[in-house]
Every structure is written in C-alpha cells, then in structure tokens.
Amino acid sequence: MSNESAAADRDITPVAVTIASPEAGPRRVRSLRQRRSPLAEPVNQLQMLDAVPLVSADGAPASFQRSLAACGHADLQPAPLEYFQINLGKLCNMCCRHCHVDAGPDRWDQVMDRDTVDACLAALDRTEAHTVDLTGGAPELNPHFRDLVDAVVARGKHVIDRCNLTVLLLNQYRDLPAWFAERGVEVVCSLPHYRQRNTDAQRGDGTYEKSLEALGRLNAQGYGQGDPERRLTLVTNPAGAFLACGQAAVEKEWKEQLLQHHGVSFDRLIALNNMPIARYLEWLEETGNLDEYMDRLLAGFNPATIDGLMCRNTISVAWNGRIYDCDFNQMLDLPSMGPGSEAPHIRDFEPQWFAERRIVTRRHCYGCTAGAGSSCGGTPDEKWDG
Ligand code: SF4
Ligand code: SF4
Numbered sequence: 306m307s308n309e310s311a312a313a314d315r316d317i318t319p320v321a322v323t324i325a326s327p328e329a330g331p332r333r334v335r336s337l338r339q340r341r342s343p344l345a346e347p348v349n350q351l352q353m354l355d356a357v358p359l360v361s362a363d364g365a366p367a368s369f370q371r372s373l374a375a376c377g378h379a380d381l382q383p384a385p386l387e388y389f390q391i392n393l394g395k396l397c398n399m400c401c402r403h404c405h406v407d408a409g410p411d412r413w414d415q416v417m418d419r420d421t422v423d424a425c426l427a428a429l430d431r432t433e434a435h436t437v438d439l440t441g442g443a444p445e446l447n448p449h450f451r452d453l454v455d456a457v458v459a460r461g462k463h464v465i466d467r468c469n470l471t472v473l474l475l476n477q478y479r480d481l482p483a484w485f486a487e488r489g490v491e492v493v494c495s496l497p498h499y500r501q502r503n504t505d506a507q508r509g510d511g512t513y514e515k516s517l518e519a520l521g522r523l524n525a526q527g528y529g530q531g532d533p534e535r536r537l538t539l540v541t542n543p544a545g546a547f548l549a550c551g552q553a554a555v556e557k558e559w560k561e562q563l564l565q566h567h568g569v570s571f572d573r574l575i576a577l578n579n580m581p582i583a584r585y586l587e588w589l590e591e592t593g594n595l596d597e598y599m600d601r602l603l604a605g606f607n608p609a610t611i612d613g614l615m616c617r618n619t620i621s622v623a624w625n626g627r628i629y630d631c632d633f634n635q636m637l638d639l640p641s642m643g644p645g646s647e648a649p650h651i652r653d654f655e656p657q658w659f660a661e662r663r664i665v666t667r668r669h670c671y672g673c674t675a676g677a678g679s680s681c682g683g684t685p686d687e688k689w690d691g
Pocket of ligand 1: 397398399400401403404405406407408409441442443469495
C-alpha cells in the first residue's frame with residue numbers, strides 16, 4: 306500500500322493544532338515543511354545554532370566538544386548497545402509547537418516502509434540490544450507498526466512505544482491499550498503538564514482532556530499501577546524557554562494531582578529539556594528567546610549527565626534506514642560516523658563498525674546535559690526504557 310492510499314484509509318485528522326501560547330498568541334501550527342520554512346532544512350538549523358553568540362566561562366566561543374574536554378572527556382565514548390531505537394516516520398495526528406521532529410498530519414513524505422522495517426529486524430538480530438524503542442511522529446500510525454511490535458516481542462525483546470496519548474482515541478487505534486497490555490509493551494507518553502493550561506498551550510486546545518481520557522483507558526488495562534508488564538511513564542517538558550525541573554522533585558506532586566483531580570495514575574515521570582531543534586528552535590528564534598535559552602543550557606552543563614547520554618548505548622534508525630547516534634542527531638541529519646566512513650544503511654549494519662563509531666556532537670547537545678539532562682533517559686541514575 307502506498308503511503309498516500311494508506312492515508313486515505315486512516316483517520317488521522319489532527320486532534321489539536323490551534324495553539325494558544327501566552328508568549329506567541331493564538332495561531333495554527335503547521336509543519337516547517339508544509340510552510341516551506343528555511344528551518345525545514347537541518348543545515349539551516351545547525352547554522353542558526355552556530356550563530357548564537359555563546360561564550361564559555363573562559364571567554365572563548367562555546368562548543369560542546371570543548372565543554373566535554375574541560376571535564377575530562379575527549380569525546381563521547383560508545384557503550385555496549387542496549388537500545389535499538391526505530392523512528393517509524395514523521396507522520397503524526399498532532400502538530401505541537403515544540404516538536405523537535407517537525408512531525409504532523411502532512412508528513413506522509415517520511416514513513417518507514419516494510420523493507421526498512423525488515424532490515425531493522427535483521428540488524429536487531431545481530432545485536433545484544435534488550436529493548437526496542439519505537440518512536441515517530443506517532444509510531445502507531447505506521448502501517449507496519451503492529452507487525453513490528455509482534456516481531457520484536459517474538460524475539461523476547463522489551464518494547465517501548467512512545468505515545469502522544471491522543472492517538473489512542475482515533476477510531477482505528479482505540480484497541481491499542483488492550484493490545485499493548487497483552488504484549489507487555491511499555492508505554493511512554495508525552496504530557497507537558499498536569500494542568501490543562503500548560504499542556505494545551507504547547508500541544509493545542511483539547512489535548513489535555515483527550516490525554517486524560519487516554520490515560521484512563523491505559524489504567525483500565527492495568528497500566529500505571531506498579532506492574533512491570535504494564536509500565537506507564539509520563540514525559541514532561543517545559544512550555545516556555547526554561548529548563549526542566551528535577552523529576553524526583555515533581556513526580557510526587559504529579560501523581561497526587563492527577564489521581565486527586567482525574568483519578569488516573571502512572572508509574573513514573575521523566576522531565577526533559579526541550580531540544581533547540583526544528584519547531585522549538587523556530588519558536589525560540591521568533592520570540593527572541595534563542596540566545597537566552599542557549600545561555601541557560603550552557604550554564605546548566607552538568608558533567609554528571611554524560612555517562613547516561615542515550616547516544617552512548619543506543620542505535621537510532623531513521624524512517625529511511627539511515628543510522629544515527631540519537632533521535633536528535635537524526636533530525637539534524639548528523640549520521641553516525643564510524644572508522645573511515647559515514648554510517649551505512651541499516652541493511653548493511655555492522656555491529657563492530659557501530660561499536661567503533663565516533664559520536665557526533667554539536668551545540669544542540671547542550672540540551673542533553675543541562676540540569677538533570679534531557680537525553681530521553683531521565684536523570685543519569687535512572688535507566689528507563691529508552
Ligand atoms: S511533539 Fe510528538 S505528538 Fe507533537 S507533533 Fe511532534 S511527534 Fe507529534
Ligand atoms: S543530542 Fe544528546 S544524545 Fe544526541 S549526540 Fe548529542 S548529547 Fe548525545
């Protein structure tokens with residue numbers, strides 16, 4: 306089935322795209338690609354980040370490489386591969402203001418096809434990775450999503466689905482909570498805040514109500530109640546140009562508020578910084594917050610985050626089969642660099658080559674090392690799911 310004909314078969318009407326941002330005022334969010342924004346090109350994002358007058362404490366222009374060197378790390382060293390992350394494409398039923406993927410309902414141009422899914426499975430069989438982390442866009446919208454989950458579960462690997470919650474209310478996906486529960490899939494859900502205003506400001510009017518309904522459906526299948534086979538994690542990120550709060554400090558408050566006011570529960574909270582990439586980068590620039598935000602990330606550089614950075618123990622495969630060190634590098638089109646060459650296609654994956662890669666870093670990496678860190682793994686002492 307072509308992507309377009311699959312689109313016709315699916316109900317992916319955007320759930321929420323009207324943004325009422327206190328900073329930017331109400332507006333309708335569309336993908337950078339749809340608007341033909343220059344920032345749709347990764348190279349322009351990198352140039353914008355490089356142009357920020359970011360200065361280290363010693364007065365020299367800041368570079369992530371130098372910050373690493375200053376705390377005794379010549380480079381980020383690869384660790385044994387544990388997480389096999391597959392980005393199934395940029396198609397999403399939402400179009401959030403802060404999206405670092407530039408995902409949206411128009412993104413049928415980048416959806417992983419069956420051959421690439423099969424190549425990922427063949428490569429997975431050549432690794433010791435214990436967990437397969439499925440992301441997007443909304444990974445559930447990929448036509449091969451369920452086959453892929455079943456194939457991974459059959460291999461005895463743990464599966465994580467990174468879910469935007471609202472997708473679980475679309476007609477063809479309402480059975481997913483029960484379907485996930487049968488397979489022990491871990492669900493990692495985005496919810497910017499336990500308050501409606503903050504969540505809808507970032508993700509669009511109506512998102513909060515729909516997210517709570519989806520959480521209730523997951524709870525009804527046993528998720529979020531301490532069962533390791535029904536693990537439910539929430540991921541929060543700030544609505545403005547701020548760093549994420551320490552998750553340990555706010556998890557208790559989140560649990561109390563959501564249970565008390567809405568009767569929903571979850572297992573744990575991960576607080577992430579927004580990465581200065583794609584639509585969040587655009588928002589920073591448009592609102593005059595870019596320089597200040599990058600200063601904040603630099604000032605918050607925390608060497609204790611380095612050991613837990615996801616790029617060290619993860620392979621990140623893009624919709625087209627290209628190999629990256631992490632999802633963020635994927636969005637900036639900075640492929641993994643191994644001995645002598647750029648990363649091959651996943652169908653030609655070589656474990657040894659990958660183990661000897663040089664992890665590619667640029668200024669956006671400060672988003673992963675500021676405060677408690679933001680490398681999709683939570684605080685450094687807490688290994689999640691992916
Ligand atoms: S942030 Fe997540 S839910 Fe929102 S548009 Fe991007 S991929 Fe979709
Ligand atoms: S963006 Fe973060 S996870 Fe990716 S290479 Fe940089 S530090 Fe590592």
